[in-house]
Each structure stands twice: as structure tokens, then as C-alpha cells.
Amino acid sequence: MSVSDTTAPVPAAGEGRSLWQDAWRRLRRNKAAVLSALVLAVVILAAVFGPYVVPHAYDTVYSNYVRTPASLEPYPRADAIEPEIRAALRRARVDIASIAVADGVATVEVTSEREIDPRVTRYLERSDLFTNGAVQRLSDDRRSATLTADVQQFHFYLGTDGNGRDMLARILVATRVSLAIGILATAVALVIGVTYGAVAGYFGGKVDDVMMRIVDVLYSLPFIFFVIMLVVFFGRNFVLMFIAVGAIEWLDMARIVRGQTLALKRREFVQAAEALGVENAGILKRHIIPNTLGPVVIYMTLMVPRVIILESFLSFLGLGVQEPLTSLGVLIAEGARNIEGATWLLVYPAITLALVLFALNFLGDGLRDALDPKDR
Incomplete structure (x- = not known):
């Protein structure tokens, strides 16, 4: 007599979530970080496409409308x-x-x-x-x-500057330039710093000592003098700004990645890869650098506002981009010189810069909480 199989099938175990999937779920629950990401997306879209939509070019001069206050009504009255x-x-x-x-x-x-x-x-x-x-x-x-x-009637929704140029168009272009400098300088710092720090931390010994002493020497160099030398030899231009800033900001990135690498190279999966004969370049590429991306992503979101503030400071000193191109630092410097008679020249660029910096900092805090392995 055969016995029928009445055993119920064992339910499949639930699928596990990776670190990035878990971080994404927790980031979505952070309302401040999500709102900051939306604000950044709107600002970036406005900076990229806004200058093509507004009725005035950022460098067009209207001699009859110098320091015209902001208004929703058309000029002339x-x-x-x-x-x-x-x-x-x-x-x-x-x-x-x-x-x-x-x-x-x-x-x-x-x-x-x-x-x-x-x-x-x-x-x-x-x-x-x-x-x-x-x-x-x-x-x-x-x-x-x-x-x-x-x-001819013109709309100047945010007024005009001391040369009769539309402030709305100039703020959009300035935001584009400042964000581009922040992102490009951060990308330069990311490439140099991650590679440099991973190599120094993985090989250790004398290689690590020599590489980190070079970092210490570069830390001792006054940054402002370095920028002044570049300006003297190459002039003020957009490319120079992000090269100068990125060439210094990678030092912090290198130290962070080096510290992460020193802890990772003792992990079992790295030792297993070494035992299997994987080359050093393959270990760095497949095991070390990918596992340092959590802190790196967090630091990137915090570095972008630092670079924007630094660029604004250099532009305020007159070492930034050249006219008629502008940045938020240039506009704020001009507004500070005309604050008594034309407050809008300072208020609107300052609000824009503060909005970008707040959004980046809140997003960085949200990513830090989402990617913290202790909170998993």
C-alpha cells in the first residue's frame, strides 16, 4: 500500500537586502533628506534650463534700467x-x-x-x-x-544690477556655475583621493608612510597662495577654479579612504582573494574601493557645499570667475557693495546660496544616517 506524500512545501526564505537597498529604504523615510533632494533637483533643473527660458540673457545690458527694483509689473511704468x-x-x-x-x-x-x-x-x-x-x-x-x-516693455522679476542686467538670469547662470564648480571639484577630489587613499592604506608600510607624508606637506601649503599663483600664471577662468579647489580637497578624501582601507584589508573576503592569487589591482578595484563608497558618498554631499562656499569666498576676493560670467560669490560680493541703495542685489543671491547649502547638508545628514552600518 503506497502512502501519499502529504508533506507541505517549505516556504522559501525571504530575500535578503543589500546595504544599498536597506539604505535607500531608510533614506526614503527621512522626510528632510527627501525634501532636500527634491529642492536640489528643482534648483539643478532651473540652473540648467532656466537661462534658456527667461526672456533676458545674463550679459545683456539695459542702460535705461540700472538698479531697477524687483517687480511683477512690466517696465517702463x-x-x-x-x-x-x-x-x-x-x-x-x-x-x-x-x-x-x-x-x-x-x-x-x-x-x-x-x-x-x-x-x-x-x-x-x-x-x-x-x-x-x-x-x-x-x-x-x-x-x-x-x-x-x-x-518695449520688460519684466525684471528680481530687478537689475548696477550695469542694468537682469538679476534672475544672472542668478540662474551663477547657480549653474557654482554647482558645476562644486560637482567638478568634488569629482576631481573623489578620483584622486579614493585612488590615493586606497593604495596607501592597502600596501601600508613604507609606501603608506611616504604617501601620507606627501599629504602632510600639501596640507601645510597655504591654499590661498596656491590659488593666487595659479591666477597669476594662468589667469582667472572657470576651469582653473575647479582644478584649484579639487587639487586641495582630495587630501581629506584620501585620509578617509585610507582609514577605511586599513580596516577592510584585514577582512576575511580580502584575505580570501589574496589566497586565491587575485592581483593587488583587482583586490583594490573589486573589494576595497566598492566597500569604501558608503563614507565616500556621505563625504561627497558634504564636500559640495564646502567647495561652493570656498568658490564664493574666492570670488568675493576677486579671484573667481571673470565677467560677464558670474557665480553666486560674485553676485554676493557685488550685492555687499551696493547693500545701502539696492538690497535686492544681495538678498536674492544669498537666499539662493543658503537654499543650496541647506539642501546639500540635510541630504548629507540623511545619507549618513541611512548608510551607517550600526543602525542596520
């Missing part, structure tokens, strides 16, 4: 159009009988003791406020005429 028309026609040797403005078109009645040249409209077009000047009516004796011109 209605009460400013008539004085601009009178100023434009002052050299035309005509008498203005009346001025009317409607639907963005200015209509001017003029008279003169002698014949009026139809080219009188060129005086209006010399102004940045008026275009498409035309003579709509000219009397038989050519001593009175009706002139029309389109009034």
Missing part, C-alpha cells in the same frame, strides 16, 4: 514713458503737442517752425524703449506730424 519720449525728441528740434500711450503704442503729436524731416523717428529708435518708429501723418506744409512707436 506709464508715468515714465512720457519723460523718455520728451528726452528722445529733445534733439529733434520739434515741439511736442501731445503724447498718448495705449496698448503698448506711443502716439506723439509734434509741430515745428520749419519742415519736419520724416527721419525724425530715428531719435525715438535710439532709445532702448521704443521700436518701429513711423510717421503716420504729415501735414501739407510739413510743419506738423503724428509719430508712433512701439513701447
Whole structure:
């Protein structure tokens, strides 16, 4: 007699989660870090695509709108159009009988003791406020005429600077430059620091002593003098900034990775790879460096705001990017010089910089908590 198999199948064990999966789940529960990531995403998108959307270029000068306050209403205001028309026609040797403005078109009645040249409209077009000047009516004796011109209206939502350039466009470009310098300098520090620290920590001994003494010597060099020397020899430019900053910031990264490597090289999986005959380069590439990425990612998010602040400080001293290109440090320096008469030149760039720095720091704190192995 056969006995039927009534044994129930053993349920499969739940799948394990890797360190990165577990860190991602805990990071999503950190509302401050998630909100900071969203803010950073919005800021980056605005910095990348914003200059192509705003109506003004960051380097376009509007001489009639120097230090114009921020406003949602278009410029020029209605009460400013008539004085601009009178100023434009002052050299035309005509008498203005009346001025009317409607639907963005200015209509001017003029008279003169002698014949009026139809080219009188060129005086209006010399102004940045008026275009498409035309003579709509000219009397038989050519001593009175009706002139029309389109009034150019501009929106300056964050005002203009001391040269008449749109602050919104300049802040977007400045944010792009500052973020690019922060990210590129951090990338340079990441490549140099991780490689240098991993090699020093893994080989140890005299190799480690020599490599870390080089780091100590570089630490002793005054950074500001190093930047001044680069500026003297190569001039101020965008590439120089992130090379100079990244060439110094990698020192901290190297020390962090070296400390992690000293602990990792004694782990069983590294010793097993050595016993199997894996080359040193393969061990560093497959076992050492990947296991140091947790602290490295955290440090990267904290390094970017440090680099941005450092770039802002150098730009404040006049060692940053050159005009007409700008950065948040350049705008803040300009705003500080004009704070008494034009506070918006300082307030808006400072708010932008503070927003970026707060978001990066909160995101760094969230990544630190999510990747801390003691909290798993």
C-alpha cells in the first residue's frame, strides 16, 4: 500500500537586502533628506534650463534700467514713458503737442517752425524703449506730424544690477556655475583621493608612510597662495577654479579612504582573494574601493557645499570667475557693495546660496544616517 506524500512545501526564505537597498529604504523615510533632494533637483533643473527660458540673457545690458527694483509689473511704468519720449525728441528740434500711450503704442503729436524731416523717428529708435518708429501723418506744409512707436516693455522679476542686467538670469547662470564648480571639484577630489587613499592604506608600510607624508606637506601649503599663483600664471577662468579647489580637497578624501582601507584589508573576503592569487589591482578595484563608497558618498554631499562656499569666498576676493560670467560669490560680493541703495542685489543671491547649502547638508545628514552600518 503506497502512502501519499502529504508533506507541505517549505516556504522559501525571504530575500535578503543589500546595504544599498536597506539604505535607500531608510533614506526614503527621512522626510528632510527627501525634501532636500527634491529642492536640489528643482534648483539643478532651473540652473540648467532656466537661462534658456527667461526672456533676458545674463550679459545683456539695459542702460535705461540700472538698479531697477524687483517687480511683477512690466517696465517702463506709464508715468515714465512720457519723460523718455520728451528726452528722445529733445534733439529733434520739434515741439511736442501731445503724447498718448495705449496698448503698448506711443502716439506723439509734434509741430515745428520749419519742415519736419520724416527721419525724425530715428531719435525715438535710439532709445532702448521704443521700436518701429513711423510717421503716420504729415501735414501739407510739413510743419506738423503724428509719430508712433512701439513701447518695449520688460519684466525684471528680481530687478537689475548696477550695469542694468537682469538679476534672475544672472542668478540662474551663477547657480549653474557654482554647482558645476562644486560637482567638478568634488569629482576631481573623489578620483584622486579614493585612488590615493586606497593604495596607501592597502600596501601600508613604507609606501603608506611616504604617501601620507606627501599629504602632510600639501596640507601645510597655504591654499590661498596656491590659488593666487595659479591666477597669476594662468589667469582667472572657470576651469582653473575647479582644478584649484579639487587639487586641495582630495587630501581629506584620501585620509578617509585610507582609514577605511586599513580596516577592510584585514577582512576575511580580502584575505580570501589574496589566497586565491587575485592581483593587488583587482583586490583594490573589486573589494576595497566598492566597500569604501558608503563614507565616500556621505563625504561627497558634504564636500559640495564646502567647495561652493570656498568658490564664493574666492570670488568675493576677486579671484573667481571673470565677467560677464558670474557665480553666486560674485553676485554676493557685488550685492555687499551696493547693500545701502539696492538690497535686492544681495538678498536674492544669498537666499539662493543658503537654499543650496541647506539642501546639500540635510541630504548629507540623511545619507549618513541611512548608510551607517550600526543602525542596520
